[in-house]
Amino acid sequence: MKDVFHAYIIDLQNRITSALEDLDGQARFHEDQWHREEGGGGFSRVIQNGNLFEKGGVNISAVHGPLPQAMQSYFNVGKVDFYATGLSLVIHPKNPMVPTVHANFRYFEMYDENGTTVDSWFGGGLDLTPYYLFEEDARHFHSTCKMVCDRHPIADYQTFKDKCDAYFHNSHRDEARGIGGLFYDYCRADERFTMNDWLAFQQDMADHFLEAYIPIVKKRMDLNYTEAQREWQEIRRGRYVEFNLVHDKGTLFGLKTNGRIESILMSLPPKVQWVYDHHPEAGSEEEKLLQVLKHPKNWV
């Protein structure tokens, strides 16, 4: 399974970066390979200062070896070996009318001292962070997620959608990071489903990432915007930073277990502002977005 999924994400990274480069038309992804001292490594691909994409990363990694101490306590297991592979992406467009997107598709295995697999699971999801709310974009993104879930009996759109809202939540501001999407984790085989069922769902969802995002980019990339709208985008990007550095388990985990810092923090937006006690005007487009972030909606 790990070899199948690893081969899959190598191809997925190629497909996603090619499609985004074609769309940008100007900037190219720059690839860095890195090695993890304890075993494995990855390929980070970063795009910066593009025509459409101000900063973005599409990273894959496959790491293995003894499970680090911090992860032992996190998973509540003793000394075991592990293998983890996945693709993680964050794209920050320049135009504030185009939403930021994040996706992650991962697979994890744990082994006992004889090398026998004692546990394995899939996890992942995708979510959208607009700066201006176009309801039809939110519906398109969620519809694509739901369409994929609906054709896999193991995947329940509403459960994964609710988990996404619960997870990508800036509790210190009581607002969502964005308009959500899907989040699922610890997807294991049980009496009804096999790991191959999860693999099929995971691949189907990852295969539809571009279909969920690209049409939205195309629809909004040529819209004009003002300096004030750009400022609003940078302020909202500050909330994105707050979530990733204060609440995101993956980020904190990486920072505290000696991960490759630049690959972990490629998720942070390029230009960000913090304005003291900023509140958009009542009735404005900016406030309309905030209302939806305060009260997550069902989009399909």
Next chain:
Amino acid sequence: MKDVFHAYIIDLQNRITSALEDLDGQARFHEDQWHREEGGGGFSRVIQNGNLFEKGGVNISAVHGPLPQAMQSYFNVGKVDFYATGLSLVIHPKNPMVPTVHANFRYFEMYDENGTTVDSWFGGGLDLTPYYLFEEDARHFHSTCKMVCDRHPIADYQTFKDKCDAYFHNSHRDEARGIGGLFYDYCRADERFTMNDWLAFQQDMADHFLEAYIPIVKKRMDLNYTEAQREWQEIRRGRYVEFNLVHDKGTLFGLKTNGRIESILMSLPPKVQWVYDHHPEAGSEEEKLLQVLKHPKNWV
């Protein structure tokens, strides 16, 4: 003691904000009063878009009531009442030649069910975060700290300096946030010293904050700078954000115990950049700063 120190910090806030306004010559501090549901509150004073100061806050607060659950576990105590008061400031100048400064002077009391004080301590410190290293500025700042420590037998400059280096450390990048200063906490009475001795040191140090910082501002505020130097400042501000959101106990504590978000996050810089895998040129002024952040020095 709590009334004495609280009256002192009210006056201190006035002195510091007046001096900074005079120096800026353009922007004024804007004051917000806030109330804490469980008891107490504070006055946040924020300056933005000044001639010299792009963003800064000088906040005082005095809060009391039952010790919140999260703080009970943090201090390893049961249900007690508490009182805490202090001044906290962060100043982000516009000119990258002028360093950012942070200071905090606080006092804490805990009571048993009869209202008897069972514990009390002072804490605080001040530290400097330059974007370009002027060694004479670092020496001036540290000399002022040492001069004050040296006239109080309870205060040991080297101990407090080392604690500052240890605390304001971005462990995930293995570099200091800035060039340090002083950090002290849990300063209690013992067989040799009384709380009045600590009070005298705390006030003397806080009284010298302006003397530690203002001469540096005056010396650098009229220096010219380039767009590239400004960009370096914004990238370094990103490291400041990383420290405050990932490592700073005070910030995380506030965020997780329902503090006033805007007062806690006033410490975040106004404009920030994250550039993937940025490294200054060998031998440049930017790299000279990094070397000192990687290997903290003794400045006096």
